[in-house]
Amino acid sequence: MSGKLYVARSSQVAARKLDDEMMIMSAPDSTLFMLNETATIVWETADGSTPLDEIVMAKICPQYDVAWSEALQDAEELVRQLAGHGVLLLSEEPLATASPPRSVQP
Amino acid sequence: MQEMSAKALKLRIPLSVQVDLTYRCNERCVHCYLDHDDHGEMTTVEIKKLLGELASAGVFILTLSGGEIMLRKDFFELLECARELTFCVKLKTNAILIRQREAERIRALNVDSIQVSIYSHRQEVHDAITKVPGSLKRSLDAIRFLKAHGLKVIVASVLMVQNSEDYSGVRALASELGVDFTLDPTVTPKMDGDRSILGLNAGHAALQNLFRDPLLVGDVEQYCSLPANADADVLEDVPCSAGHTACYVSPYGDVYPCVQFPFPSGNLRRSSFIDIWRHSDALNEVRSIRLRDLPSCSHCVHVSACTRCPGLAYMEGNMRGPSTQDCEKSFARTGMSSLNLLSKIAPPITLVQIQGFSTLVALPETDQPKDAAHLRLCRLGVNSSAESPRV
Numbered sequence: 493m494s495g496k497l498y499v500a501r502s503s504q505v506a507a508r509k510l511d512d513e514m515m516i517m518s519a520p521d522s523t524l525f526m527l528n529e530t531a532t533i534v535w536e537t538a539d540g541s542t543p544l545d546e547i548v549m550a551k552i553c554p555q556y557d558v559a560w561s562e563a564l565q566d567a568e569e570l571v572r573q574l575a576g577h578g579v580l581l582l583s584e585e586p587l588a589t590a591s592p593p594r595s596v597q598p
Numbered sequence: 599m600q601e602m603s604a605k606a607l608k609l610r611i612p613l614s615v616q617v618d619l620t621y622r623c624n625e626r627c628v629h630c631y632l633d634h635d636d637h638g639e640m641t642t643v644e645i646k647k648l649l650g651e652l653a654s655a656g657v658f659i660l661t662l663s664g665g666e667i668m669l670r671k672d673f674f675e676l677l678e679c680a681r682e683l684t685f686c687v688k689l690k691t692n693a694i695l696i697r698q699r700e701a702e703r704i705r706a707l708n709v710d711s712i713q714v715s716i717y718s719h720r721q722e723v724h725d726a727i728t729k730v731p732g733s734l735k736r737s738l739d740a741i742r743f744l745k746a747h748g749l750k751v752i753v754a755s756v757l758m759v760q761n762s763e764d765y766s767g768v769r770a771l772a773s774e775l776g777v778d779f780t781l782d783p784t785v786t787p788k789m790d791g792d793r794s795i796l797g798l799n800a801g802h803a804a805l806q807n808l809f810r811d812p813l814l815v816g817d818v819e820q821y822c823s824l825p826a827n828a829d830a831d832v833l834e835d836v837p838c839s840a841g842h843t844a845c846y847v848s849p850y851g852d853v854y855p856c857v858q859f860p861f862p863s864g865n866l867r868r869s870s871f872i873d874i875w876r877h878s879d880a881l882n883e884v885r886s887i888r889l890r891d892l893p894s895c896s897h898c899v900h901v902s903a904c905t906r907c908p909g910l911a912y913m914e915g916n917m918r919g920p921s922t923q924d925c926e927k928s929f930a931r932t933g934m935s936s937l938n939l940l941s942k943i944a945p946p947i948t949l950v951q952i953q954g955f956s957t958l959v960a961l962p963e964t965d966q967p968k969d970a971a972h973l974r975l976c977r978l979g980v981n982s983s984a985e986s987p988r989v
Contacts, residue, residue: 506686
């Protein structure tokens with residue numbers, strides 16, 4: 493990746509966290525996605541203003557025993573896949589702030 | 599979706615909730631189970647508060663229904679709130695009030711699907727059921743508006759005496775419109791327990807025809823075959839999702855396990871949703887029931903494949919009892935009576951079901967046999983290739 497990559501949650505989808513996984517329904521094609529724990533972290537922090545590399549550095553690497561470059565590569569693959577389904581928005585510039593996701597009461 | 603439901607069941611998360619925004623309606627369908635007078639609907643503020651509580655409780659699928667949802671003047675305000683809370687929103691409507699402008703707004707809010715009630719492809723039949731002249735045309739126009747905006751529409755029909763010949767016509771109409779089709783073969787009692795509308799149910803012959811339509815059921819032979827014997831795992835299953843991963847909220851804030859299961863579980867004007875969901879004695883009682891706990895059904899040959907609705911059983915007087923309407927469906931499907939149906943036949947008899955033989959045995963109460971040789975067999979839907987009976 494040459495520049496920064498910004499990610500934001502699409503307002504077109506339905507989403508809810510179930511335990512540590514995120515359920516996402518894409519309204520245009522009624523496709524259901526289940527994000528695993530790490531993908532959920534990326535989704536939850538995709539606020540449009542924090543670059544992906546910083547998300548990986550701050551939220552993924554401290555929790556998982558993984559090299560930053562490797563984690564970033566995986567995260568880029570994930571966000572591009574989700575962007576292809578309209579679930580995330582990607583840009584090389586900061587995007588409009590997405591509203592924070594709701595969590596289930598403990 | 600199954601994996602998600604299993605996880606929600608384990609965590610006791612209400613994955614799916616139906617909220618009826620109003621019981622008021624602009625149609626007067628002959629089979630409707632609701633009282634359409636307004637007895638004090640929740641206000642906009644109350645419903646928005648509820649939506650926040652549902653989101654916090656983990657509800658993902660939110661079905662907004664009624665009555666007719668579009669009669670709420672705040673409908674779009676509530677829908678907007680629901681989408682801001684990122685629910686997967688499904689709407690149920692007669693669509694009479696949906697025009698171009700409303701379809702645009704629904705599309706802009708990324709609703710998942712809109713279910714529209716269509717009872718016949720023939721105007722005279724549909725309009726006679728809704729008691730609103732011109733209603734079929736208006737509903738179909740609305741479906742076209744919604745489709746034109748790329749929305750997912752489902753045409754929903756209910757089988758009854760008035761339209762028992764028409765479901766294939768409605769299905770063809772749905773296909774022509776490019777939308778999905780679903781059919782409910784059951785007219786249910788009114789929510790207040792009044793059973794007078796059950797006479798509208800289409801009856802045995804209509805059900806038999808329905809269950810032998812490959813376009814509806816797929817492989818007819820497989821669908822209509824007798825179910826396998828229930829093993830211990832099946833008997834440990836919960837009867838349905840009501841109260842486990844799903845529940846219902848009335849326009850007055852009453853919480854029930856399901857719209858078809860009006861077992862009072864709490865009211866949102868007195869308690870929060872999460873408090874009712876977690877601590878209601880009624881919901882906890884519903885949750886405690888497994889198939890093995892159903893005195894009659896757990897011994898019935900149909901137990902592993904029955905569509906038994908605990909709500910209909912509740913409205914028959916016992917939530918652990920059989921739902922006769924589902925027994926009738928099992929009979930129409932397989933040709934074999936359920937234990938419940940047999941118990942309704944003729945004078946008092948004790949019924950014993952022979953496992954593994956798919957045969958039902960009737961023992962006159964006054965003539966109890968001393969051994970199996972004395973059994974008078976009442977064979978219904980005999981499976982001649984079955985293994986030897988064991989009592």
